Structures are given as C-alpha cells and as structure tokens.
Amino acid sequence: MRLVSRLVALVLLLSGAAPGPAAAARQEGWSVPILLYHRFGPAAASMTVPTALFEEHLRCLREGGYTVIPLRRLVDAYAGRAAAPAPRSVVIVADDAHRSVSTDMMPLVRRYRVPVTLFVYPSAVSNAPYAMTWDELRAAKATGLVDVQSHTYWHPNFKQEKRRLPPAEYEKLVQSQLARSKAKLEKELGGTVDLLAWPFGVWDEELLRRAAAAGYVATFTLVRRPATRDDRPLALPRHLLTAADRGPAFARLIAGAGAPAVAVLRRGPGPAAAGRLR
Numbered sequence: 661m662r663l664v665s666r667l668v669a670l671v672l673l674l675s676g677a678a679p680g681p682a683a684a685a686r687q688e689g690w691s692v693p694i695l696l697y698h699r700f701g702p703a704a705a706s707m708t709v710p711t712a713l714f715e716e717h718l719r720c721l722r723e724g725g726y727t728v729i730p731l732r733r734l735v736d737a738y739a740g741r742a743a744a745p746a747p748r749s750v751v752i753v754a755d756d757a758h759r760s761v762s763t764d765m766m767p768l769v770r771r772y773r774v775p776v777t778l779f780v781y782p783s784a785v786s787n788a789p790y791a792m793t794w795d796e797l798r799a800a801k802a803t804g805l806v807d808v809q810s811h812t813y814w815h816p817n818f819k820q821e822k823r824r825l826p827p828a829e830y831e832k833l834v835q836s837q838l839a840r841s842k843a844k845l846e847k848e849l850g851g852t853v854d855l856l857a858w859p860f861g862v863w864d865e866e867l868l869r870r871a872a873a874a875g876y877v878a879t880f881t882l883v884r885r886p887a888t889r890d891d892r893p894l895a896l897p898r899h900l901l902t903a904a905d906r907g908p909a910f911a912r913l914i915a916g917a918g919a920p921a922v923a924v925l926r927r928g929p930g931p932a933a934a935g936r937l938r
C-alpha cells in the first residue's frame with residue numbers, strides 16, 4: 661500500500677469510519693462453537709459418534725447456512741490478524757487421531773469440503789493399533805482441508821501426574837510433553853504446530869504459562885459453549901459432541917453461533933473449575 665493510502669486508512673480507522681480487520685474483530689464480537697469429535701462408527705459408544713450422525717451434522721450445517729471455518733482462521737481473529745468470523749461460523753476438530761477419523765470422518769470431510777483440525781499425540785501414531793499412521797495423516801493433510809496440531813506427546817492426565825510426581829519431575833514432564841509433540845509433528849508433517857488441545861480437558865494457569873513458553877499461541881479445553889471474543893485464546897472452549905447431540909439438540913448447539921450476547925450469558929465456570937472436566 662502506498663503511503664498516502666496508508667494514511668487515509670489510518671485516519672478512517674481512527675475516526676471509526678472504516679475499521680480494518682483487527683478493529684472490526686474488536687468491535688463486532690463473535691460466538692463460534694468449536695465442535696469436538698473423537699471416534700466414528702456404525703453405532704454410538706463412549707466417545708464414538710455414529711458416522712451417519714456426523715453426516716447429519718454436516719448436512720444440518722450446510723442447510724442452515726452455516727460456514728465451517730478453519731480453526732486457524734478463528735485463532736487469527738483473536739490475534740487481530742483476521743476479521744471477526746461471520747455470524748453462523750462453526751469450527752470442527754477431532755482429538756486423538758483414531759483410525760476411524762481416516763476411514764469414516766475423512767470421506768465426509770472431502771465430500772462436504774469442510775476444513776477440520778486434528779489434535780494428535782504422536783506416541784500413538786503408527787504405533788497403537790487404534791490410531792492413524794503418519795502416512796494417513798499426511799494423506800489427510802494433502803487434501804488441503806486438514807490441519808494437524810498438538811494433543812501433547814502421550815496424552816497424560818496432568819492433574820494426576822501433578823499429584824503423583826515431585827514438583828521438579830512434574831515440570832520436566834510438562835515441558836517434554838509440550839515440546840516433543842510440537843517437534844515431532846512438525847518434523848513428520850511440516851508446517852507450524854502452535855495449537856494445543858489439553859488431554860482430558862485438564863489445564864490450569866501454570867500449564868497455560870508453560871504452553872505459551874513452549875510456543876503455543878492458543879490452547880483448547882472442554883466446555884460446552886461457543887468461543888466468544890471475550891475468551892482468552894490460551895483457553896478456548898470446545899463442545900464435546902456425543903450421540904445425544906442430534907436433531908433439536910444439535911440445532912440448539914449451533915444456534916449459539918453468531919449470538920454473542922446470549923453466549924456471554926451462558927458462560928461456564930471460570931478457570932478454577934475447568935480442571936474438573938472429565
């Protein structure tokens with residue numbers, strides 16, 4: 661941009677006449693449900709959403725005029741690098757890289773052309789029989805629809821480990837879980853890994869500080885409400901989907917998208933209580 665037009669833009673920005681993306685994000689607010697899945701299959705089970713129900717969710721979003729945006733797009737809005745997400749924006753993510761993500765979720769992701777982010781703990785990949793392989797993750801990424809981010813290295817329960825280990829060892833464990841996962845994912849898959857989902861939704865302020873120090877710009881918890889502008893990017897809520905989230909229940913869930921005032925009223929417990937989830 662030439663200097664004159666920069667100055668004009670600055671004057672307009674200061675006068676409030678034509679807010680740029682960052683200013684727009686600050687002014688408009690947003691309410692974006694982050695829909696979290698784990699496993700897919702023919703029938704509902706613990707952490708398993710029937711594949712047909714996932715397709716119903718995608719159909720419902722499409723027919724309801726919702727837009728599935730990449731998680732990165734939402735994170736950029738918090739950082740002021742992107743405009744506020746439009747009303748009726750939702751995000752789709754899946755934790756743990758269960759092999760049904762490859763067999764059941766990915767065909768629907770491709771058919772409906774929706775962006776998704778997978779949170780992966782590398783110790784299981786190409787190792788545990790229930791997990792995806794590195795090649796499957798690479799193939800998913802190659803669709804251009806999938807981002808792969810960190811879910812720590814081996815999915816510890818930090819609340820239990822904190823009770824079990826001497827402080828110095830606990831600190832070492834946390835640092836290694838955060839750093840090794842990021843390094844391994846970046847080495848195997850390329851790209852930048854700076855988003856983190858807390859295993860079991862367990863987090864506290866100390867963990868947030870460690871995550872920021874390890875290079876993560878946003879982390880994700882388990883709280884059943886949309887992410888709003890008032891949330892800190894270092895602790896964004898995600899809504900854990902179950903087989904009960906169908907029909908009117910799912911419609912109510914996504915109806916929170918784009919209604920910031922309602923979402924603020926619905927805000928859940930503060931950080932102190934969040935560690936109790938799961």
Ligand SMILES: [Zn+2]
Pocket residue numbers: 755756811815859860
């Ligand atoms: Zn997990």
